[in-house]
Amino acid sequence: xxxxxxxxxxxxxxxxxxxxxxxxxxxxxxxxxxxxxxxxxxxxxxxxxxxxxxxxxxxxxxxxxxxxxxxxxxxxxxxxxxxxxxxxxxxxxxxxxxxxxxxxxxxxxxxxxxxxxxxxxxxxxxxxxxxxxxxxxxxxxxxxxxxxxxxxxxxxxxxxxxxxxxxxxxxxxxxxxxxxxxxxxxxxxxxxxxxxxxxxxxxxxxxxxxxxxxxxxxxxxxxxxxxxxxxxxxxxxxxxxxxxxxxxxxxxxxxxxxxxxxxxxxxxxxxxxxxxxxxxxxxxxxxxxxxxxxxxxxxxxxxxxxxxxxxxxxxxxxxxxxxxxxxxxxxxxxxxxxxxxxxxxxxxxxxxxxxxxxxxxxxxxxxxxxxxxxxxxxxxxxxxxxxxxxxxxxxxxxxxxxxxxxxxxxxxxxxxxxxxxxxxxxxxxxxxxxxxxxxxxxxxxxxxxxxxxxxxxxxxxxxxxxxxxxxxxxxxxxxxxxxxxxxxxxxxxxxxxxxxxxxxxxxxxxxxxxxx
Numbered sequence: 001x002x003x004x005x006x007x008x009x010x011x012x013x014x015x016x017x018x019x020x021x022x023x024x025x026x027x028x029x030x031x032x033x034x035x036x037x038x039x040x041x042x043x044x045x046x047x048x049x050x051x052x053x054x055x056x057x058x059x060x061x062x063x064x065x066x067x068x069x070x071x072x073x074x075x076x077x078x079x080x081x082x083x084x085x086x087x088x089x090x091x092x093x094x095x096x097x098x099x100x101x102x103x104x105x106x107x108x109x110x111x112x113x114x115x116x117x118x119x120x121x122x123x124x125x126x127x128x129x130x131x132x133x134x135x136x137x138x139x140x141x142x143x144x145x146x147x148x149x150x151x152x153x154x155x156x157x158x159x160x161x162x163x164x165x166x167x168x169x170x171x172x173x174x175x176x177x178x179x180x181x182x183x184x185x186x187x188x189x190x191x192x193x194x195x196x197x198x199x200x201x202x203x204x205x206x207x208x209x210x211x212x213x214x215x216x217x218x219x220x221x222x223x224x225x226x227x228x229x230x231x232x233x234x235x236x237x238x239x240x241x242x243x244x245x246x247x248x249x250x251x252x253x254x255x256x257x258x259x260x261x262x263x264x265x266x267x268x269x270x271x272x273x274x275x276x277x278x279x280x281x282x283x284x285x286x287x288x289x290x291x292x293x294x295x296x297x298x299x300x301x302x303x304x305x306x307x308x309x310x311x312x313x314x315x316x317x318x319x320x321x322x323x324x325x326x327x328x329x330x331x332x333x334x335x336x337x338x339x340x341x342x343x344x345x346x347x348x349x350x351x352x353x354x355x356x357x358x359x360x361x362x363x364x365x366x367x368x369x370x371x372x373x374x375x376x377x378x379x380x381x382x383x384x385x386x387x388x389x390x391x392x393x394x395x396x397x398x399x400x401x402x403x404x405x406x407x408x409x410x411x412x413x414x415x416x417x418x419x420x421x422x423x424x425x426x427x428x429x430x431x432x433x434x435x436x437x438x439x440x441x442x443x444x445x446x447x448x449x450x451x452x453x454x455x456x457x458x459x460x461x462x463x464x465x466x467x468x469x470x471x472x473x474x475x476x477x478x479x480x481x482x483x484x485x486x487x488x489x490x491x492x493x494x495x496x497x498x499x500x501x502x503x504x505x506x507x508x509x510x511x512x513x514x515x516x
Contacts, residue, residue: 079133079146079147079148079154080145080146080147081147082147082149084147085145085146085147085155085157086210086211086214088145088157089105089145089157089210089211089213089214090209090210090211091210092145092157092158092159092160092202092210093202093205093209093210093213094210095160096160096202096203100162101160101161101162101164102160102161102162102163102164102165102201102202102203103157103158103159103160103161103164103201103202104157104158104164104168104169104172104199104200104201104202105155105156105157105158105199105200105202105213105214105216105217106155106156106157106158106169106172106173106176106197106198106199106217107149107153107154107155107156107197107198107199107217107218107220107221108136108153108154108155108156108176108180108195108196108197108221109152109153109154109195109196109197109221109225110128110129110132110152110153110180110193110194110195111193111194111195111196111225111229111230112194112229113125113151113152116128116191116193120186120189120191124186124187124191127184127186128184128186128191128193129148129151129152131184132154132180132184132193132195133146133148133154135176135179135180135182136154136156136176136179136180138179139172139175139176139179140156141158141159142159143158143159143160144156144157144158144159145157145159153221155214155217156176158172164201164202165201166201166234169199169201169234170232170234173197173199173232174232176195176197177195177197177230177232180193180195181193181194181195181230194229194230195230196221196224196225196229196230196231196232197221197224197231197232197233198217198218198219198220198221198222198223198224198232198233198234198235199217199220199232199233199234199235200213200216200217200220200234200235201234201235204216204234204235204236205235206237216235217235219235219239220233220234220235220239221233223239249294249298249299249302252288253299253302253303253306253308254306254308256286256288256299257303257308257311257312257315261286261287261288261289262284262285262286262299262312262315263284263285263315263316263319263489264282264283264284264285264316264319264320264323264490265282265283265285265487265488265489265490266280266281266282266283266323266337266487266488266489266490266493267280267281267283267480267485267486267487267488268280268480268484268485268493268496268497268500269281269338269458269478269479269480269484270478270479270480270484270500271477271478272468272471272472272476272477272478272479273472273477274504275503275504276333276501276504277332277333277334277335277497277500278335278336278478279334279335279336279337279338279370279478280323280334280337280338280493281337281338281340281372281480281487282316282317282319282320282323282337282338282339282340283296283340283487284296284299284300284312284316285487286299304342309342309344309345310344310345310348313339313340313341313342313345314354316339316340317339317355317358317369318358319490320337320339320369321337321358321359321361321362321364321368321369322362323337323490323493324337324362324364324368325362325363325364326490327493327494327497330494332494332497332498334497335367335368336367336368336369336370336399337368337369337370338370338371338372338401339369339370339371339372340372340374340403341371341372341373342374342377343374343377343386346373346377346385346386346389346390347384347385347386347389348385348389349385351389351392351393352389352392352393352396355369355393355396355398356396365397366393366396366397366398367397367398367399369398369399370398370399370400370401370421370422371390371393371398371399371400371401372401372403372424373390373400373401373402373403373418374403374404387417387418390418390419391418391419394418394419394421399421399422400418400419400420400421400422401420401421401422401423401424401458402415402418402420402422402423402424403424404424404426404460405423405424405425405426405446415453415455416453420455421455421456422455422456422457422458422477422478423446423450423455423456423457423458424457424458424459424460425443425446425457425458425459425460425476426460426461427460427461427481428461429442429443429446429459430443430459430460430461430462430467430471430481431461431463431467432467433467433470433471434464434466434467434469434470435466440470440474443459443470443471443474443476444474447474447475447476451475456477456478457475457476457477457478458476458477458478458479458480459471459476459478459479459480459481460480460481461480461481461482462479462480462481462482462483462484463481463482463483464483465483467481467483468483468484485500
């Protein structure tokens with residue numbers, strides 16, 4: 001009912017505004033003034049002079065003048081200011097609320113904009129954004145409106161149309177992508193960009209205002225970005241529910257950390273030479289009391305947004321060191337545990353002291369800890385706190401693993417500068433490697449480089465015997481993945497280790513080297 005009242009008031013206000021500002025009303029205005037004076041004299045004339053501006057303000061006559069200014073800006077093919085664009089969106093939403101016409105709101109974002117700035121500079125990035133805006137405008141009709149909402153984010157509101165449906169919007173989004181992703185020439189260099197697009201049809205907006213419509217398009221854009229470059233997504237109620245669930249997770253995550261709902265599960269790593277366990281990786285898992293297991297891809301962003309990554313690392317490290325002591329007490333050999341550290345944790349000036357204190361507290365030598373660092377973290381780090389901390393951990397005696405190797409931009413000089421001990425080959429290279437010659441060549445190249453640099457190697461995502469055998473034959477030192485063992489709670493690790501050791505009593509020879 002509130003939506004209907006809002007729309008009815010807006011329609012009445014528009015009708016009244018058109019009535020008092022139309023040509024007929026202006027033609028009779030002098031006669032109206034004389035009639036007022038004749039009927040009531042000077043007091044009536046003064047009262048009319050006071051009431052007329054109030055009436056004009058009430059029905060939005062003066063805001064209409066601002067609206068006309070925006071139309072002039074639009075006709076000159078320029079990007080609208082955000083506040084003027086918001087006014088267009090509100091008016092378009094009101095005009096199409098009766099559903100006799102339709103509209104759609106698009107949000108368009110250049111993928112990996114910061115990387116573009118880092119590689120080619122801000123001036124080149126500005127040139128690309130200018131060309132992108134020009135290309136979007138060329139795809140627009142006269143009744144459509146565009147604004148730039150951020151460094152690399154645009155919004156496009158389509159004017160009301162009787163033929164506006166999902167298919168039309170998808171076709172337009174595709175045309176926009178094709179136009180935007182044409183190469184841009186800057187100083188003789190062709191720069192290529194990709195773009196993600198989210199949109200919402202007016203009739204699918206979850207609530208009753210233009211602002212809600214804008215928010216729905218933003219949710220669709222965020223969903224598109226999650227799916228990777230050059231993705232198009234339309235808003236749906238499922239997205240709205242997922243966003244609400246994510247917000248709820250963000251509110252719950254601090255309590256989950258402190259109450260022990262989020263703890264590490266351990267995934268084994270084994271030697272391709274001997275088959276023996278060479279370590280475990282500690283991976284955060286959340287067992288929600290009502291929702292059950294929540295995937296890391298869902299809760300880790302919530303932890304990051306809540307600024308709790310350091311607290312998560314502390315909890316994972318505490319449980320990892322507790323597990324090492326328990327394995328030692330049980331008489332099983334687990335040389336080390338890998339713990340993931342993000343860029344924010346590695347920027348902590350007190351990190352070395354914190355880890356040293358924890359190692360002393362559990363009476364563990366530093367070589368029992370493998371610090372896992374994403375390739376993207378070290379590729380973007382200069383000689384700053386991250387560098388000092390990583391090299392400080394090496395000096396302390398900890399191992400450093402470069403995680404997801406091959407997916408970022410780490411140079412050989414970065415690898416040597418950070419004194420990396422081991423490269424973890426990303427699972428994207430391992431998948432179906434035993435059947436794909438191209439994958440085999442990529443792995444072989446990585447392993448050759450690692451051998452020349454005197455680095456250990458570990459392949460992630462090993463799922464089949466064929467992949468395991470191939471990696472052993474190519475010379476990869478360690479393997480990890482579902483084909484070896486899935487992540488498991490600590491209380492299952494002892495049984496797994498003993499069962500694995502029993503299988504090693506008479507192992508099949510899958511490697512190309514002698515055990516030693």
